Every structure is written in structure tokens, then in C-alpha cells.
């Protein structure tokens with residue numbers, strides 16, 4: 090079993106002078122996966138036309154070897170508990186969500202429901218669609234962090250409207266970093282005839298996931314955050330009965346030729362992040378996915394305790410809703426506005442060399458701390474101390490932000 094914590098930093102290219110507590114935002118690709126991706130690039134460049142036009146997707150069925158995209162999709166599908174034929178690669182969640190929303194046969198006046206905790210880029214895509222169909226965007230208010238799991242299901246059940254056709258729900262909320270009860274939420278939506286698009290941006294590689302078990306209609310996720318794929322590697326899974334309506338958001342050769350062609354006969358892009366995704370999963374398996382997840386979750390949970398203890402604040406989210414990230418309130422003296430958050434974030438980065446996302450919410454500042462296997466207690470301790478030193482050095486900040 091590998092020794093987690095700082096000893097693992099050598100597996101990444103991360104700047105050794107920076108305490109990196111922001112894995113969740115855009116991921117960080119391990120060296121081995123990057124080398125694998127480079128090897129694929131070299132392979133492509135030996136015979137680019139053959140690779141891109143034939144080996145990649147084999148659209149004319151002339152190859153004797155299986156299409157490379159399908160081989161990669163099968164490996165990823167096994168990791169997330171689905172059949173490879175139901176899973177397509179996309180560059181990111183936003184592309185996957187746009188494909189679904191722009192393809193869905195909405196009627197004029199239909200409603201798309203999102204939540205107040207949803208990811209802004211995807212909420213914007215939903216807003217755009219409701220404008221196009223002269224429909225409504227319904228924003229369901231979810232309970233504050235710390236509420237019970239059931240209360241999130243209840244909030245969705247009571248928040249749906251008569252004309253809601255689709256709910257977009259984050260499996261793991263981006264700001265508050267809470268795992269929501271996706272299967273239960275899906276069940277109440279389906280009882281009301283509402284289809285469910287789940288955004289699992291932070292999920293694969295963070296918690297064990299079996300997409301089939303949630304019963305959702307579509308699941309979009311990133312592999313470049315926690316599953317160690319190169320950046321620009323997302324997946325779109327669609328239940329078999331939802332596939333025939335789907336179109337890639339940029340019209341190209343695959344248009345109207347079925348699910349697979351829609352997403353594989355797209356304009357020319359670099360497929361290497363998709364093809365290298367299985368290498369990230371292979372690494373996770375070699376390290377032991379369960380032990381990695383247990384270490385990351387344990388450190389995240391410990392971080393919540395250490396930070397709230399040092400900062401005199403509280404962490405309310407129940408442990409079963411926590412994965413590998415915790416969002417912890419800073420002391421009130423740290424500030425309350427987005428401008429304060431940006432100032433403290435920059436000070437932490439430039440003066441203390443700590444990379445951590447900070448934001449203002451509900452009248453105070455919060456830090457979302459990611460715990461990857463290269464982090465350890467010393468990183469958390471450094472963050473705790475740095476925030477307290479800033480407050481001691483600038484007590485007037487709390488006054489300037491009233």
C-alpha cells in the first residue's frame with residue numbers, strides 16, 4: 090500500500106513550494122497519465138489520418154481492431170458501473186449538459202428546474218434553453234448545509250412545478266461540497282414525470298459510483314478532476330431510452346446517425362485526453378481505489394475538525410454527505426464579501442503559497458478544501474495558521490467589509 094501524503098507529491102508536477110488544496114477545481118494530472126497521453130500523441134503523429142479517421146472510431150467498419158474510443162469508453166464505463174455503449178466522451182460537463190438540453194423535445198412553456206446550489210455554467214445553459222422555448226427556469230431552494238439527507242429530497246419533491254420536464258441536480262454540490270441523495274431525488278422526480286439530468290462533476294474517483302443504480306436519465310461527469318484523466322475529459326451517460334433524441338451540440342457528420350455517431354463523428358479535436366483516461370483509472374486501481382478514497386475522505390473530515398477548531402467556527406454537514414472536499418467557514422473577522430474573499434485568497438496564495446478557493450456566502454467567507462492523496466495534515470495546519478495570522482495582522486478588515 091502506498092504511503093499517502095507528501096510522499097505522493099512526486100507523482101504529480103505540482104510546484105513543491107505551493108500547498109495545493111484545490112484539486113477539485115480543475116484537477117491535477119499525474120505524471121504517468123501525462124506520459125501516457127504523450128505516447129498516444131506520438132502514436133497518432135506516426136500516421137495521423139489512419140488514427141483519426143479509422144482507428145479512433147472506425148466509422149466505416151474497416152478495421153480489424155476495436156475502435157480506440159470504444160476501448161477507452163469500456164474501461165471508463167466499468168469504473169462507473171455502466172455499459173460502455175451507453176457512455177460517450179465529451180470535453181466537459183458543460184458540453185454534455187448542452188447536448189442534452191439542446192436536444193430535448195421541450196414544448197413551448199415547459200419548465201427546467203435547477204437548484205440554488207447548482208453550477209453556474211450549466212444553470213446558464215438551462216436558462217438559455219428556457220428562453221428559446223419560451224419556458225421557465227425554476228430554481229429550487231435547497232436546505233442549508235447541515236440539514237438531513239431527507240430534507241433535500243423533500244425540498245426537490247415540493248419544489249417541482251406542474252410544467253417541470255427536467256431537473257438538473259448536482260450529485261456533489263460545487264460550493265458546499267455535499268453529496269446529495271441522487272437515487273431518492275430521482276425517484277421523487279420520476280413519480281412526477283420529471284426526467285433527471287445529474288451533474289457528477291466531482292464524483293468519479295471521489296466516491297465509488299454506480300451510475301446505473303441511481304435511475305437517472307442522464308449523468309454527466311468529469312474524469313479530469315478526481316479520476317486522474319488529462320484535462321478535457323468528460324463523460325455523458327444516457328439511459329438507453331434517452332439516447333435516440335441526443336445530438337452533439339455542434340452539428341457535424343454524425344448528425345441524425347444515432348447516439349454513437351453523434352458523439353464520435355464530431356469536428357476534429359485532440360482525442361488524447363479521452364484515450365488516456367483508462368490510465369488514470371489503472372493508477373487508481375494500482376494504488377487501491379478504496380484506500381485512496383478512504384484516505385482522502387478521512388483527511389477531508391479531519392480538515393473540517395482541525396479548521397473549525399482553530400478558526401472557532403462550526404462544520405454542520407453530516408459525515409455521510411462528505412466526500413473528499415469540505416467547505417469550512419472562516420472566522421467572521423476574515424471578512425464577508427466577495428472582495429474580501431478575493432483579497433484573502435490572493436494573500437494566501439502570494440504570501441503563504443497556499444492555493445485554496447475562497448468565497449463569500451451567507452454573510453461570511455468559506456474555504457473549500459480538497460483532500461487528495463498528496464495532501465496531509467501539515468497542509469491543513471498551514472492553512473489554519475495562515476488564516477489566523479492574516480486576521481491577527483489585519484484586524485481592520487472586518488470593519489472595512491461591513
Ligand SMILES: Cc1ncc(COP(=O)(O)O)c(C=O)c1O
Pocket residue numbers: 113114180181182183184207208210211259261262263288290291311323
Ligand atoms: C457541479 C459542477 N458542474 C460542472 C463543473 C465544471 O464544468 P465544466 O466541466 O464544463 O468546466 C464543475 C466544476 O467545478 C462543477 O463543480
